[in-house]
Amino acid sequence: MKKPSRDTISRMSLYLRALQELSKAQASPTISSLGLSRELNISPDQLRRDLWYFGQFGRRGVGYSIESLKNKISEILGLNKRWNICICGMGNLGSALLAYKGFKEQNLNISACFDADPKKIYKKKGGITIYPLEDMKNIIRSSRIEIAIIAAPVTAAQTIVDRLVSCDIKAILNFAPVKLIVSPKVKLRNVDLSTELFNLTYFLSQP
Amino acid sequence: MKKPSRDTISRMSLYLRALQELSKAQASPTISSLGLSRELNISPDQLRRDLWYFGQFGRRGVGYSIESLKNKISEILGLNKRWNICICGMGNLGSALLAYKGFKEQNLNISACFDADPKKIYKKKGGITIYPLEDMKNIIRSSRIEIAIIAAPVTAAQTIVDRLVSCDIKAILNFAPVKLIVSPKVKLRNVDLSTELFNLTYFLSQP
DNA sequence: TTGTGTGAAACTTTTCACAGCC
């Protein structure tokens, strides 16, 4: 059996979201690969192949049970467990992520925020306390935080990451447009907002 | 000659950023594919192959001129032209994007913002006026806006997009976690923040 | 008949490896 690609995992997230919507809508208890793929600009073949990496979830002639496939994908993505997350940098982006509904709805729990600004620390935002970087070790240990989001400025990002790594953080989602150096034990994923826009400007510039 | 993939275009953005940093650092006027790739966890073969889609930019035995490759990639990505952009939805995410330095530094110019909230409209933020959706047609035409960013809630996203499409917008970058329906004339790109996190939870759940 | 699961084919992307210029 083969290992699913990163793109397959990203599409699994899309399937999950679509299934959650279908589940709320309650139109039918099952859906076919064609029906589900039509919601997403993905071919039904690809959807079936994506699921194939993880097992057999459908019934021939019938399709997939929406509830059961939803739960299965949720489990595959590791969302049957509650994840504790911290956000580093409480500027606009950090605040946006803290307020983002898509996190809470899954098992993604923002447990703490960190900021370097003395004016912000020990204040609460959206029910979460903002701590100074000095408290990081204590908070990450006591709240069992495994994932960190970097929403800090480029200049501060590497320093924060070094601290996170020394706190044995397991994964980092980085929004700062800078290459971070981390120990190979830590899983790092970068999201670069200008890259997404450059894809559009490139496309619009094509003849 | 073949067409570059979307991943190639995304990597081109990374090369551009690295070259801009090298240009500021002024350490040497040239860099090899190995040197540049080392900054980015990309193989030098892949970097050379990515550039191969667009032409010949280096000199054998020497490497690439940092200044000239930087300008060339900038041109390839369509950044030699100034792009006017609007942000729809001035919550935390919209404000974060408005303040994002990575845009202004390229030729990405945020010309207007839109919001439905009467308390926000006709106020300024970061030097940019926030307009009501009713003004969209006028503003987009008069400011020659070609790209829109959706930072609005899921419930409002499709309505806003319909308006944008009727204003002949050329491309949309969507941050709302919902499948948008647009005319095929409009280039749509989606960024889903929870998908990025799910990639991490999936990875951490692997044995 | 409907619609999954999956080998096999087709296509795409990455890596190898080296000829040829600096």
Place this chain on the structure above:
DNA sequence: GGCTGTGAAAAGTTTCACACAA
């Protein structure tokens, strides 16, 4: 010797197409 540019091989991904189960 150093390093690019690029065919060719290898690896990976998507699509085809159909046996088979409901």
